[in-house]
Amino acid sequence: MDLAFLTPLYDRPGPWASVYVDTSRYCGSTAEDQSLEALGVQRALAAAGADEATCHAARMAVDELRHAREPVGRAFFAAAGEVVLDPPLSAPPPGTSAHWAPVPHTAPLLDLAADNPVCLVAYLDRRGADFEVRSSLGESAAGTVSVRRAGSDGPPAQDAWGTWDRWGTWEREAGEIVRALVVRQAEIRADLVVLVGDEPECAVVRDRLPGVLDGRVVRARHGAGSRLLDAELERIRTGHAALRAARGEELFASARGQDDAAVEGVPALVEAAREHRIAELLVRPGGPDAHREVWVGDAPDQVAVRRGDAAALGVAEPVPARADDALLRCAAASGASALSVTSAGPSGGLGALLRRSAG
Incomplete structure (x- = not known):
């Protein structure tokens, strides 16, 4: 997946509301049911600590789907009271969900929107x-x-x-x-x-x-x-x-073990991401590394395995984030692409093919 469309999410600081709406069920629901779903999104974000303006913006965006023709679903990413990006989905998410985190929760897009390329x-x-x-x-x-x-x-x-x-x-x-x-x-x-x-x-x-x-x-x-x-x-x-x-899986398998060609595991990926060496990020949904905690700052390449390491990068107040979302942010900012892979991919669920060095 070309990650360029995610750029608006990384031009401003968080925290972010990330909402995935399953509209495939709308044909059998009433307008009242859909309004209640929008209200549920607002309440879930509020319970997670989101500010009132962003909660309201997310609720209104979900509520507006009653008047749209979305046979599968839609994602919404909002911050500071504004919906910044609302990509349509090409596969239904597993129900409607709402997340509040320092970094946009974009990892599900690799499966929910990946098969609809430009x-x-x-x-x-x-x-x-x-x-x-x-x-x-x-x-x-x-x-x-x-x-x-x-x-x-x-x-x-x-x-x-x-x-x-x-x-x-x-x-x-x-x-x-x-x-x-x-x-x-x-x-x-x-x-x-x-x-x-x-x-x-x-x-x-x-x-x-x-x-x-x-x-x-x-x-x-x-x-x-x-x-x-x-x-x-x-x-x-x-x-x-x-x-x-x-x-992608074949290339990764052949490059595995060559430190200048491919890496896997969160520590190695974080280092490669900071150095802008990732050409393509490989993500296996549900892999244990995807949920690992890393520490980030406002800039996409301010990512570290430990809080102290983030402080050493000049981050005044490091905050925790999911590894997959933080690495996707870094990959998008450096012009890399991303790919959802199966169990044949990286053992922990996260890996990368690296850019060839100029030398």
């Missing part, structure tokens, strides 16, 4: 490419690239038979499509690139994409002129998520 769709044909962004927030156009003969402002040339020489031109000018696709992928930080078109065009583009996109490019089943349907996109997303998790 997708850059490229519709390819002999004329060029149309780009579209598809995400949980909807879809939007993302530009067009037209293929023209190099050095010419006119349309592709015609041969002696009056036939457009589109294929020869397309092959020569496909580099422009690739460059535009790479730029758009970086701009929107797309998790997945979906190519829609006939195999020859898709193969030319796929073969010219940079290695940084390896494992992120998929071709849809249908050819040129086809619209990417939601059902097809969901199939692609699900398959991509499964492959990515398996690949």
